[in-house]
Amino acid sequence: MESNTVVLQVIWSCFHHLIQASAKIFTNMAKLPVATLAVIGFIALLGMNDAYVIQPRTLQRVLKDQARITKEGIAPLITADGKAICTTTECVVAAANLIESMDLTADPCQDFFQYACGGWIEKHPIPDSKSRWTQFDILRDELTEILKVILREENNPNDAIPVNTARDMFTACSDTDTIEIIGLKPLTDLLALFGNWPMTQNTWDEATFDWKTATVAGRRLYGTNYFLSVFNYLDSENTDQSTIYIDQSSLALPRSILVNPSGSPEIMSAYSTYITDAAKAIRDYLATGATDAQIDADVLAMWTFESELAKITTPAEDRRNITRLYNPLLVSEVQGWTDSVPTITNNGKINWEEYLTNIYSLADITVPSTERVIVTETEYLKKLVALLDVTPTRTIANYIHWRFVKDLGGYTTQQMIDLAFAFSSVLYGTSQPEARSTTCANQANNLVGFATGAKYVERAFDEAAKTETTLMIANLKTAFKTLVDDATWMDADTKAIAREKADYMSEFVGYPDWIKDKAALEAYYDGLTATTTAHFQNVQNANSFLNKKDFLTLRGPTDRTRWNTYPSIVNAFYEPQLNSITFPAGILQPPFYGLGRLANMNYGGIGSVIGHEITHGFDDQGRQSDKYGNTANWWTPETLANYLERAQCFIDQYSNFTVASGSHVNGVTTQGENIADNGGLREAYRAYNFYVAANGAEPLLPGLEQFSSDQIFFLSYANLWCGVETPERLEDQILTDPHSPSRFRVIGPLSNNEDFAREFNCPAGSPMNRVDDCILW
Known part of the structure; x- marks a missing residue:
């Protein structure tokens, strides 16, 4: 149970929010009926009175009760022209948030991002510990605060x-005194298993190092992927x-930076300093007495090698053809493939049967030479063997050990954390590290997410959200069909298959039911242990536990009911090989979704997210699989040609979007997300x-009576992407992220949308x- 103090804080939050809302609405609309303000005050007073009688509940439930009383106790307000105004608490707060976000001095037909989000950006400077500040980030921080409690x-x-x-994990992570006493020992003990980090040693024997042994251990213990990414999936x-x-x-840095280090001198200088200082x-x-000169020479040789490694990888824009990436081979055939590379040394030689078996032995699985595996980049394997063959063992060892230090150093001393932050401040522009409590809560959530998620759902999730979202998904599927x-560009046969795939798409909403069963939750995590005094070891134990659990699915049947993410996360997903969509509990809250809000806000919010995930099943990659998630070309040649022409439109359009520095959005790597944004909105x-046809027209929002319900829909959509x-x-986002920057997630879909143009009276040819x-979907 929450304490009385928490309850009073919740009610005060509600009261404070309502007072702010009434001020904003009154300021925004000078002609607002006095009765509206009376309603707001009445609701607030009800909330304050409830503080003495209600049981401890979440703010959301308090608001819900207030809205019920308001609806039952006060007649709805009516505008001069006879239109109803919504006066529930949810509508008041939602209206205030939209008003606060908007910049009414901007022209909505010139720049709708500024119009919908200008006020939000002005009022939400980026916190010192962040490199961006968006609606997503705010919700994630709020969720983390609940997890901390x-x-x-x-x-x-x-x-x-x-x-x-x-x-226990959170406690161990938070106990920085004990972490400092333990020092770097857990990390240096790990490095010692592979002969120690050469550049940190006065003398080093290359016979003590084998890159295959080190990378296998990293994959088993921590899920790292150095030189090779090995995993099992459908x-x-x-x-x-x-x-x-x-x-x-x-790779340790964005591929484009490593391929052309001279193009990013500040980042590469900071990167070299990070490696050097960590080694020292x-x-x-x-x-050990290793000299600074030795370290400097090794660092230069190591990142020069890393640049060559990046060059033999395939860039993301060339990895969107699923068929090209599907190369089934027996392990014995993979062996022949890499053995065909002429070599001088044995640095690059790989015994694949032994290598894969060593990884999967964590789950007591043997991988024989007759095992069928899928190689995604066959040429990369040959190039890797050739590169390792001409690279000194010392350089290879330095690189592998550095990757361990970079990935795991943050679980040790403040000194190592500070070194990592100094580099990230150059890479991302942050000026202050995040609070330790935030780091520790997020780590626990990432490692034991179904357990933390179970408590999050218990404390902060309303079951009605699950029911209503499920109904919305059904409506969105109907809309897609x-x-x-x-679609005039599709033939009848292809249309039939597309509709069938949409119908077959499975959905996961809120949380998996089994996490509410104590016995089931304990069975899922059976064998996982943690102490309150060994943070580094806890992280290793949890990662190894999760890796083993994942490896065991290799030999099992496909479970199409299994959740692949935990509920305490602010995100949504489409899984191509399962043809499934997932909406965890963490995202089912304002501004995406709110119980008691008008439907135009919920459809503009979570509705567009649902549509986005559905459309992923039909984007440039999703279109390559059938209703079961199997790779299949179910398109007739003419319809496919039409599809590709329309997809190219998005590539060209988004490639012309530029940020302040002059960098262009990568229209190829972002095309799937852009197609999903555009289709999801429509x-x-x-x-x-x-919904309106079935339920009737909705009331207006107080203080926003000049906006139609349809306009509020589009404002709610844009509000999702307010951020800076x-x-x-x-x-970095331009270089690495398949999503377009926030601004273009508003500008792109809305400027392509004829319904938006009509509702806001934007003349043809305006921005x-x-x-x-x-238009695709």
């Missing part, structure tokens, strides 16, 4: 064991079974029209009503 509580025998395990051409995938490696910290801790019916608007980024973060608009 849960994780700071004493262990409770009435809670499931994994919940208390999460608390076979994309037969999703009834799982298989092992072998892919190119992860470990050298000093071990007191009508758009398919209206589907949500159509679904909202279905540091210049550094924006550049928000393109003549050359792009």
